[in-house]
Amino acid sequence: LxxxxxxxxxxxxxxxxxxxxxxxxxxxxxxxxxxxxxxxxxxxxxxxxxxxxxxxxxxxxxxxxxxxxxxxxxWAARSLRSGCESFATDACVPISSLPTCILEAQRAAEAAGLTAPIVGHVGDGNFHMLVLYEPSDPAQRARAEALTDQIARIALAHGGTATGEHGVGLHKRNLMREEHGAAIEVMAALKAALDPSNIMNPGKILPDETDLTP
Structure with a gap:
């Protein structure tokens, strides 16, 4: 903590x-x-x-x-700003890079003017920053979303991953090509072969522009 x-x-x-x-x-x-x-x-x-x-x-x-x-x-973190909502980051990096990555994440939150405490299970290089924002303030929410992307890219720059345990879902699809490069096409080919009708969890994980043609 x-x-x-x-x-x-x-x-x-x-x-x-x-x-x-x-x-x-x-x-x-x-x-x-x-x-x-x-x-x-x-x-x-x-x-x-x-x-x-x-x-x-x-x-x-x-x-x-x-x-x-x-x-x-x-819940302790949420109590820092009553009425706020939050985004949780899920950066994971090699343990040797963890101190530098955390310091960069803290500086990014400070530069964004956001309250963002950190907790992690750092024995495996994984930490979570809980980014708090006022839901009625669109500009603040946009800064919070931008910060979550920035934290993920900091992790990628240190040889880590954008998602240590929380999965990709919708919000991190835009980072998958940055992390995996040409391997995205391999993933898409496997997805198309196993699910030609694209009915298994469609629209998740892979970037929007990925070709799923079987």
Whole structure:
């Protein structure tokens, strides 16, 4: 969770004892000895990069409380601007590119003048920016939509994908050729061969101009 999202989570879920700053949540599994070794290693790594002392828990109730900030993140983020709607981005990049990609995404949101907290499951390089906008303001909605495309293109520029887990659907079809290039024709040929009448989920994933002629 970035600083903006963490602050929203603390206020929304009334999480005393947690700080309003960038926060990484980790879960360790294994034998008691293996878990102790993992915690010691992570503590050393965090300290070497200027991180705070770990806050951790073993009992289920205490663990659930720590995870609340992440589990309630969506509604916490929506509480930042009452009455607003949102778009969720789904950028996924190689882990080595993740810090740079997140910083570029934050700068893009700031330049667009939009409130956009970030949450992710960053162990696989995937993060989501929730872009908030006023539904009664067409110009603001347009900026929000443009920002979601910009975040996807930032991910592509870092060797990633426009959609890590949320799928393509309608809104990301315009990015598929940028991401996959000539492979789009191969996908279209397979689609046409398996679905010559184009009745299986028509109008999704592939760009509008793609030829689906069998």
């Amino acid at each position: 970035d600083r903006l999202q963490m602050g929203a989570s603390i206020r929304h879920s009334k999480l005393e004892g947690l700080e309003e700053r960038e926060t990484l949540f980790l879960e360790f599994h294994g034998s008691p000895r293996a878990v102790d070794e993992q915690i010691a290693l992570v503590r050393e790594i965090c300290a070497s990069f200027g991180g705070d002392e770990l806050k951790w828990a073993l009992e289920q109730e205490a663990r659930t409380k720590l995870w609340t900030a992440r589990h309630n993140a969506y």
